[in-house]
Every structure is written in structure tokens, then in C-alpha cells.
Amino acid sequence: MQRHFDEELKQLKERTLTMGGMAEQAVGKAIKALVDRDSAMAESVIEEDALINGLEVEIEDTCLSLMARYAPEAKDLRTIAMVFKIVNDLERVGDQGVNISERTIDLLKYPLLKPLIDIPRMAVLAQRMLKDSLDAFVNNDAELAREVCRRDTEVDHLNDQVYHELLVYMTQDPKTITRALDLILVGRHIERVADHATNIAEDVYYLVKGMTIKHRLAGV
Amino acid sequence: MQRHFDEELKQLKERTLTMGGMAEQAVGKAIKALVDRDSAMAESVIEEDALINGLEVEIEDTCLSLMARYAPEAKDLRTIAMVFKIVNDLERVGDQGVNISERTIDLLKYPLLKPLIDIPRMAVLAQRMLKDSLDAFVNNDAELAREVCRRDTEVDHLNDQVYHELLVYMTQDPKTITRALDLILVGRHIERVADHATNIAEDVYYLVKGMTIKHRLAGV
Numbered sequence: 235m236q237r238h239f240d241e242e243l244k245q246l247k248e249r250t251l252t253m254g255g256m257a258e259q260a261v262g263k264a265i266k267a268l269v270d271r272d273s274a275m276a277e278s279v280i281e282e283d284a285l286i287n288g289l290e291v292e293i294e295d296t297c298l299s300l301m302a303r304y305a306p307e308a309k310d311l312r313t314i315a316m317v318f319k320i321v322n323d324l325e326r327v328g329d330q331g332v333n334i335s336e337r338t339i340d341l342l343k344y345p346l347l348k349p350l351i352d353i354p355r356m357a358v359l360a361q362r363m364l365k366d367s368l369d370a371f372v373n374n375d376a377e378l379a380r381e382v383c384r385r386d387t388e389v390d391h392l393n394d395q396v397y398h399e400l401l402v403y404m405t406q407d408p409k410t411i412t413r414a415l416d417l418i419l420v421g422r423h424i425e426r427v428a429d430h431a432t433n434i435a436e437d438v439y440y441l442v443k444g445m446t447i448k449h450r451l452a453g454v
Numbered sequence: 455m456q457r458h459f460d461e462e463l464k465q466l467k468e469r470t471l472t473m474g475g476m477a478e479q480a481v482g483k484a485i486k487a488l489v490d491r492d493s494a495m496a497e498s499v500i501e502e503d504a505l506i507n508g509l510e511v512e513i514e515d516t517c518l519s520l521m522a523r524y525a526p527e528a529k530d531l532r533t534i535a536m537v538f539k540i541v542n543d544l545e546r547v548g549d550q551g552v553n554i555s556e557r558t559i560d561l562l563k564y565p566l567l568k569p570l571i572d573i574p575r576m577a578v579l580a581q582r583m584l585k586d587s588l589d590a591f592v593n594n595d596a597e598l599a600r601e602v603c604r605r606d607t608e609v610d611h612l613n614d615q616v617y618h619e620l621l622v623y624m625t626q627d628p629k630t631i632t633r634a635l636d637l638i639l640v641g642r643h644i645e646r647v648a649d650h651a652t653n654i655a656e657d658v659y660y661l662v663k664g665m666t667i668k669h670r671l672a673g674v
Contacts, residue, residue, distance in 0.1 A: 238467055294535075297535070298531060298532060298535055301521060301531055302527055302528065302531055305525035307522055308522065311518060311522055312518060315514075315521075315538065318535065318538060318539070319538070319542060322539060322542060363517055389477070401631065401632065401635070404628070404631050405628045405631055406625065406628075408624070408625045408626075408628060411621065411624050411625055411631070412621065413520075413636070415621070415635070418635070419642075422639075
């Protein structure tokens with residue numbers, strides 16, 4: 235019985251990693267489409283979001299099925315509950331990929347405002363945070379989880395920089411307003427990806443340490 | 455045993471409603487602070503968010519404790535799993551109250567840009583959606599849940615209107631840019647409250663109908 239359960243739990247974690255990879259890729263592709271001004275790629279991110287959504291439903295169902303069939307206790311129960319929360323965050327990361335792609339499609343109506351430097355950098359940081367939060371999950375690595383939480387301020391800081399730089403564009407030339415606004419929103423969408431990674435990392439830390447640190451890690 | 459479980463499940467739902475009321479109130483107070491230009495009220499929303507976060511942790515722990523002690527099956531298990539998801543949405547609604555309050559504190563540095571009409575209207579709609587999604591949950595009301603999902607487009611529509619109106623201000627007078635941008639972000643925060651209400655309503659519909667409608671309701 236326990237052996238079957240362990241095997242199914244392992245598969246559940248693998249599916250969660252698969253979903254994490256898809257969500258990360260959605261963000262990566264959305265930013266690549268923005269940088270390369272590739273509307274077909276932006277469209278494909280929007281279309282493929284249905285796959286991420288479908289995987290969330292599948293994983294949730296598996297979680298409930300595992301709980302109903304094995305009535306797991308303590309640590310195992312917490313792990314399943316955490317998967318339940320993690321896929322919720324991942325689904326919303328996928329949505330951020332869609333949001334970025336929608337902004338990109340809007341931006342492609344106009345000439346390039348400026349070469350994009352900080353936005354792709356922010357995206358790389360946020361994607362890395364997401365990947366590391368999931369690695370921390372599968373490896374029960376509390377230290378990595380805590381480090382992901384710390385990195386969130388770096389993304390916030392870059393986003394403030396992006397915001398203020400674009401504000402200057404808008405103020406100096408009203409013709410740039412629509413584009414600058416789109417890019418400000420892209421910055422916020424990436425910031426939210428980092429927030430979701432932080433949520434996951436908080437949950438992992440909680441799971442590994444067996445205590446509630448959520449809403450207390452903000453200052454670490 | 456079942457009687458004890460039923461009693462605890464009832465209490466769990468009541469705590470969830472309490473948390474829902476607090477999250478709804480955070481948004482209501484944040485908008486009132488914005489309209490009345492009341493920085494002390496905006497500050498209080500930010501401070502009180504810790505209470506909402508604390509309640510999320512408490513309710514999550516109760517969910518896990520119920521699952522561990524009673525190993526509930528089928529419908530009961532789904533109900534607890536849904537509470538687990540709902541409090542996640544409610545916690546993020548509280549965060550939107552904080553975000554709106556931060557924008558308000560920024561806006562109070564400058565004179566009023568324009569009388570606020572559509573933003574408070576949007577907020578009332580979003581708060582009502584949140585309340586109804588929770589009522590649908592406690593009353594197992596699939597019809598109300600479906601109706602909440604439908605109302606989401608109304609909020610999206612109002613938000614587009616707010617966005618385009620503020621864009622005109624920005625374009626015509628660069629001195630309005632910072633304030634218009636703050637108000638555009640407030641609009642998006644309210645839109646996200648409506649999205650969270652929609653998430654909850656989708657989950658409730660799923661729970662009541664015992665099937666997966668999530669990610670399929672968008673077009674209803």
C-alpha cells in the first residue's frame with residue numbers, strides 16, 4: 235500500500251514539475267516574442283495556455299484521488315496539499331505569459347520604443363526563481379526555498395527601475411505613452427511571476443520545516 | 455464521528471466567510487480611502503492585511519487537521535480542498551486592498567486628477583461578486599456561481615473604459631501622467647479582485663456539479 239502510494243506521489247511531483255516547466259516556458263516564450271517582435275510566437279503562448287490549465291485540473295484531480303484512496307497522514311498529506319497550492323500558482327504564471335503576450339501584440343502595432351534590457355533581465359530572474367522554487371520542492375531543500383524568497387526584492391527593484399525609466403519617456407513625449415504603458419504592465423506581469431515563485435518557495439519552506447513561515451518571510 | 459466532522463466543517467465554512475468578509479472590507483476601505491483622500495484609512499488597510507494573512511494560515515491548518523483526523527471522502531474531501539483554494543484567493547484579494555492603498559498614498563501627494571466615478575462602481579461590482587461567490591459556496595448554489603462568472607466581463611469592460619479615459623488625460627497633459635498611471639493600476643487591482651471572485655465561483659460550480667468546468671466557463 236505505502237509502496238503504491240509512494241510511487242503515485244512521485245508521479246504527482248513529476249507532473250507538477252512538467253507543469254512548472256510549461257509555465258516557465260510560457261513566460262520565456264512571451265518575452266522572446268516581445269524582444270523579437272514575433273506576433274506568431276505571442277499568439278502561440280496564448281493558445282498553449284489551455285494545456286497548462288488542463289494540467290492544473292488533472293493534477294488537482296490526482297491530489298483528491300490520492301487523498302481519498304490512501305488517506306495519507308502528516309508529511310504526505312502536507313505534500314499533497316502543497317501540490318494543490320503550487321499548481322494554482324503555476325496556472326497563474328501561465329496567465330502572466332498570456333498577459334505579456336497580449337501586451338506584445340498591442341506593442342507590435344507601433345515602432346520599437348527602446349531596446350529592451352531590464353525587462354528580459356527581470357524575466358530571466360523570475361524564471362530562475364520559479365525553477366528553483368520547484369527544485370526546492372522536489373528536493374525538500376529549505377535553504378534554496380529561503381534564497382528564492384530573498385531574490386524577490388531584486389525583481390521588485392528592477393521593476394521599479396523599469397517603471398521610472400518609462401515614466402520619463404511618457405513625460406517627455408506623449409507619443410510614447412501607449413507603448414510605455416504596455417511595457418510598464420509587462421514589468422508588473424513579470425514581477426507577479428516572481429511573486430508566484432515566492433509563494434511556492436514559502437510553501438516549500440513551510441513543508442520542509444513543518445512550521446508556518448508564510449507571511450513572515452517578507453523580511454528575510 | 456460524522457456528527458463531529460459535520461460540526462467542524464460548518465465551523466470551517468464560517469471561518470472562511472469571516473475571512474471573505476475581511477477581504478471584501480479591505481477592498482471597500484481601500485476604495486473609500488481613495489475617494490475620501492484619507493491616508494490614515496489607506497494605512498489601516500495595509501496594517502490590517504496581517505489579520506487576513508493570519509486567518510489564511512489558520513484555515514489551511516484546520517483543513518489539514520480535518521483531513522488527517524477524519525480522512526473524509528468524496529464530497530466532503532472536495533469541500534475541504536475547495537476551502538483550501540478559496541482562502542488562497544481571499545488572501546490575494548486582501549493583497550489587492552494593500553496595492554490599492556499604496557497607490558492611494560502615492561496619489562495623495564498630488565491634487566485630485568478627476569472625480570472618481572467608474573472606479574468606485576467597478577469596486578462595488580467586484581465586492582458584490584466576491585460576496586456572492588462565497589454565498590454560492592455556503593449554499594451550494596451553482597446558478598449563483600455561474601452568474602458571478604458571467605459578471606466578470608462587466609468589470610473587465612468598465613476597466614477598459616477607465617483605462618482609455620485615463621489615457622486621454624495622459625496624452626493631453628503630461629502633468630497628469632503619474633496620477634493617471636496610479637489610477638490605471640487601481641483599476642487593474644479591482645479587476646483582479648473580480649478575477650479572484652470568478653476563480654472561487656468556478657470552484658464552487660465544480661464542487662456543486664461534481665465536474666470540471668474550470669477553464670471552460672470563460673465563454674458563458
